[in-house]
Amino acid sequence: MRTMSGETAAPPLVLALDQGTTSSRAILFDRLGRPVAVGQEPFPQHVRRADGVGGDDLGIVEHDPEDIWNSQMQSARVALERAGVAARDVAAVGIANQRETTILWDRDTGRPVAPAIVWQSRVSAPICERLRAAGVEDEVRRRTGLLLDPYFSATKIVHLLDTIPGLRARCGAGEVLFGTVDSFLVWRLTGGRVHATDVTNASRTLLFDIHTQAWCPDLCRIFDVPPEMLPDVRPSSGPFGETDAHLLGAALTIGGCAGDQEAAAFGQGVERAGDAKNTYGTGAFLLCSTGERAVASGHGLLTTPACAVAAPGTAPARHYCLEGSVFVAGALVGWLRDGLGIIAEARDVEPLAASVPDSGGVVVVPALTGLGAPHWDPHARGMIIGLSRASGRGHIARAALEAIALSVADVTECMERDARLRLTRLRVDGGASANDLLMQIQADVLGVPVDRPAVLETTALGAALLAGLSTGVWGGSAEMAAARRIERTFEPSMQAGARDRLRAAWTDAVSRSKGWAAPLRRGAQ
Numbered sequence: 001m002r003t004m005s006g007e008t009a010a011p012p013l014v015l016a017l018d019q020g021t022t023s024s025r026a027i028l029f030d031r032l033g034r035p036v037a038v039g040q041e042p043f044p045q046h047v048r049r050a051d052g053v054g055g056d057d058l059g060i061v062e063h064d065p066e067d068i069w070n071s072q073m074q075s076a077r078v079a080l081e082r083a084g085v086a087a088r089d090v091a092a093v094g095i096a097n098q099r100e101t102t103i104l105w106d107r108d109t110g111r112p113v114a115p116a117i118v119w120q121s122r123v124s125a126p127i128c129e130r131l132r133a134a135g136v137e138d139e140v141r142r143r144t145g146l147l148l149d150p151y152f153s154a155t156k157i158v159h160l161l162d163t164i165p166g167l168r169a170r171c172g173a174g175e176v177l178f179g180t181v182d183s184f185l186v187w188r189l190t191g192g193r194v195h196a197t198d199v200t201n202a203s204r205t206l207l208f209d210i211h212t213q214a215w216c217p218d219l220c221r222i223f224d225v226p227p228e229m230l231p232d233v234r235p236s237s238g239p240f241g242e243t244d245a246h247l248l249g250a251a252l253t254i255g256g257c258a259g260d261q262e263a264a265a266f267g268q269g270v271e272r273a274g275d276a277k278n279t280y281g282t283g284a285f286l287l288c289s290t291g292e293r294a295v296a297s298g299h300g301l302l303t304t305p306a307c308a309v310a311a312p313g314t315a316p317a318r319h320y321c322l323e324g325s326v327f328v329a330g331a332l333v334g335w336l337r338d339g340l341g342i343i344a345e346a347r348d349v350e351p352l353a354a355s356v357p358d359s360g361g362v363v364v365v366p367a368l369t370g371l372g373a374p375h376w377d378p379h380a381r382g383m384i385i386g387l388s389r390a391s392g393r394g395h396i397a398r399a400a401l402e403a404i405a406l407s408v409a410d411v412t413e414c415m416e417r418d419a420r421l422r423l424t425r426l427r428v429d430g431g432a433s434a435n436d437l438l439m440q441i442q443a444d445v446l447g448v449p450v451d452r453p454a455v456l457e458t459t460a461l462g463a464a465l466l467a468g469l470s471t472g473v474w475g476g477s478a479e480m481a482a483a484r485r486i487e488r489t490f491e492p493s494m495q496a497g498a499r500d501r502l503r504a505a506w507t508d509a510v511s512r513s514k515g516w517a518a519p520l521r522r523g524a525q
Contacts, residue, residue, distance in 0.1 A: 016464040019072055023040055023071065024075045025039065027464070032483065033461060033484070041078070060122070060123045061120045069184070069185070077248065093253065094256040095258075100180065102117045102156035105177055136148075150378055171226045173228070174229070182258075183197045195231045197231045199213060200307060236262070261285040265321065266462040267484070268462075270321070271319075274422075275427075278430075279458070283329050286412060288323075288412075289320075294318075299374045299417060303322060322419060324372070324373035324414065326372050332368070332404060336349060337349075363399055363403070365513040366382055367382045377515065385509050409446055412446060426446060436490075452488045453486055
């Protein structure tokens, strides 16, 4: 058996199921952390407005849970086939998943009772506004480390309970279950024997107290969510049951589970206070470790548990991070391709952006689904400003890459203030981190080195490491070190004055985009 690079793979193998926003992937890793084979299956996303008009002005974003399940299973089968191995050759399965996406399903049949509401969806913005007016946000934030925002799961649950007749009673009777995508996959993989999630996914629901690390009855009352529908909460590295043998050809141990960003942080080795990573996917997600301290942010960032990992026979140590979520990163490149049509493929953005020395004064604000951290404005909308007769496709492409990097820089600056630390380097991963120009721009606007690992798919790698750690494939951090190799470091080269001017123009443009789709503004128009 050989890895994708042609080297001989070292058994045993671990299968990572990496369930994302636009596709499901499965990657087989060997003991050295090398990807042996990959299966990937795209699936559709359904976007509409609440009034039924096309477009995403109100940002209703949904998936069919059956598409999630079928694409994930197909990708796993493809990975096994491409590797030329049988399921019995796999030591464990790990799961990483798009977080906050909300699925409700029938306990008896396992069938979804509604479309999955995707993390990007803004459909529950009115519910957040109502709760904020009721004065509960401070308590919610103190207990959860999160904000009252449509991003998180609880208000998505409330939306479904409020709009589907009879659903609330069924949930209260335990007939309908809630889960983020990991819970839905575990339920299906185990034939309905296990309804569980891990600490990282539970912490993204607005129903989980990150200090007691348990579901909170007071939060369930605030949101009026029946606790009977919630999954068990388990450590991120540990047993989640066995898969039904008929699914992949053998019963496999599910040995780990984590939300995609925490899984990526684990794959990057973000363990000590001050370690930080950014994942460039559909959005951009920056996590900075604060160690055992749960640091409350004064800049609109989130406080979140890191992966819960324990030595055999011991309880998991508490480990927290500050997180900033940029809603649109790689999705901006997709919009340049699909919306504007200025590139044919995503990979075309780098040479187009490199065709000009700078953005020529053009600034892109990628608030296509509102603004995430540190602004948290669901009514902000995207903007291209600074256009002149001299502006061309290359300037817009370069401004788009700058927008991704500048969004990350905004979050990084707030993290440094909250945690009272100075970022000395940034670890990066995700598909867009393969873009050399974007990574150089990121180093320039941050003024610190950017480390890109040899294995870019650190979300999947983190899931594999969590599963392999609990099943004995890896014995600890020292044995996992070989899987965390750095491929290239990008050193900052931009002069401080140029960086300050770029960031000032960006800040001005972002301020102009805020509140654009607010109800009062729409009424005035």
